[in-house]
Amino acid sequence: MPIAQDILRILDHQKTSCRIPRESDEVEKDECMLSFDNPFSPDGLYTNLKSWQSYGREFVEKDSEKSQHQIYLFQKFYKHLKPETKESNETTKTPSLLGLGIENGFSGNDDSIELERQYFICVLPSFTLVELTEKDLPTQIAASAQAIIAHKGAAAKATDIWVPDIKESKYSNNLVQLKAGSIRVSPNPKDWQCAECGETKNLWLNLSDAYVGCGRQQFGGSGGCGASLRHFEHTGRTYPLAVKLGTITTDGADVFSYEEDDLVKDSALAQHLSHWGIDIMKLQKTDKTMEELDIDLNKGFILGFVLETRNCLVYLCFFLRVFDDESIRNGLQFACVITLNYIFETIKH
Incomplete structure (x- = not known):
């Protein structure tokens, strides 16, 4: 479908401000900067081709006004259950390392789900969608969008490979030990x-x-x-x-x-x-070592929340906006911080 003339004028006017990210650049393409909206949300996610920051439908117009930019990459993802096969019924390999994206660690992927990804150029304020393959789409805009799609993204880079870094204790070489005398610890x-x-x-x-x-x-x-x-x-x-x-x-x-x-x-x-x-x-x-206990805990609980397998995301930003009283909002924020700290502190020795 041909691009309307008024949309073409906007694209042509703002094409030079659409930036092409390099691998080392930080691209926030996975989640809204102000909420939990992501490409799987009902209204998808909009990534500013100038700032490489993403916003949900509720906030994207404000970002467009603030950044004086109208061209976004629109991402809309869908999850579909794969048909069951003999391979899918086999037992998944148990992780032996507390790490993401590494051999013997957590893969972070659900093999029973097939993802459908849709990408468009979105022009505000009309929210007009343009196919990336449209022949009249300016080259700079298409290149910017494709580079963002191919980019790993800030969230993926942050969690891609994480392995606990255990350092040498400063007491290893000068540890005070009392005289043993008759004290002996049984090996049994x-x-x-x-x-x-x-x-x-x-x-x-x-x-x-x-x-x-x-x-x-x-x-x-x-x-x-x-x-x-x-x-x-x-x-x-x-x-x-x-x-x-x-x-x-x-x-x-x-x-x-x-x-x-x-x-x-x-x-x-x-x-x-x-x-x-x-x-x-x-x-x-x-x-079991502490790492093995952490792995067991992650398999059964915390990692499930991170990967959304239990669908327990809490829309805290929206929840807090319901309350006009600042003291109530501050109290709720403090309670959430305390709760999260409790979860992560209590899994330590």
Whole structure:
């Protein structure tokens, strides 16, 4: 269908302001800058060919006025269920690494869904759609749109490959260890229990004084009584490193630094364990590492939200706009921040 003359005039007038992004440029093409609208939303998503920022139908006209630009890439995506096949019924490979887009990690794709993607040039304020293959479409505009479509996008680049970066503890080479004397830690997992509550799972051995206590309670209510952390506090925060019993092998173990508040590497772990009579060469893995627990949690819960498999997105921006009272809005925002912090903090040891 030929492009109307008034639309052609707008395209010709603004074609030079349509920019072609390079791979290193940041292109916000996956979600509205002001809401959760995306290409799957009923009204699709509009990407400004000048700023490379995207907006939903509710906000795109305001952006056009502000940017003095009328030409957008319109994206509308649809999800269709694929017919079931023998291959689709086979068990999906279980991730062994907490990472996205890497071998043995989460793929981030649902193989049961087929995506249909539609792209048009949209000219405001009339919201006229023009096919990208239209022969009268200026070359600069077509090139800008195609480059945005081919671009990875800021969101995809941010989550493409994520693997936890565990650093060497600053205490590895100068860890204070009390005199062992007659204290010896049994290599038999059946003998391990929390000194405070008697729990036999999620146990952490303090490498400075051989105290054995539970880890912190994890998201979902499991994990322990938190005795190991309390011991660190009650001893003046001077014994920072603890190793998770059951994860110790010749390849390493889960070591947590309470002072650094993170999982760390301990290059002298074998020496620190030997001080308490533990031969790292004779131990076998009997418990899940924190990474394995995170993977299990992601498979069953949090990753489902991220990938929308549970359709639990909350339209917070719209929700907050309902309330005129600023104190109510601030309270709701604070509550949401606290909730998100609770989710991510409680899955740590």
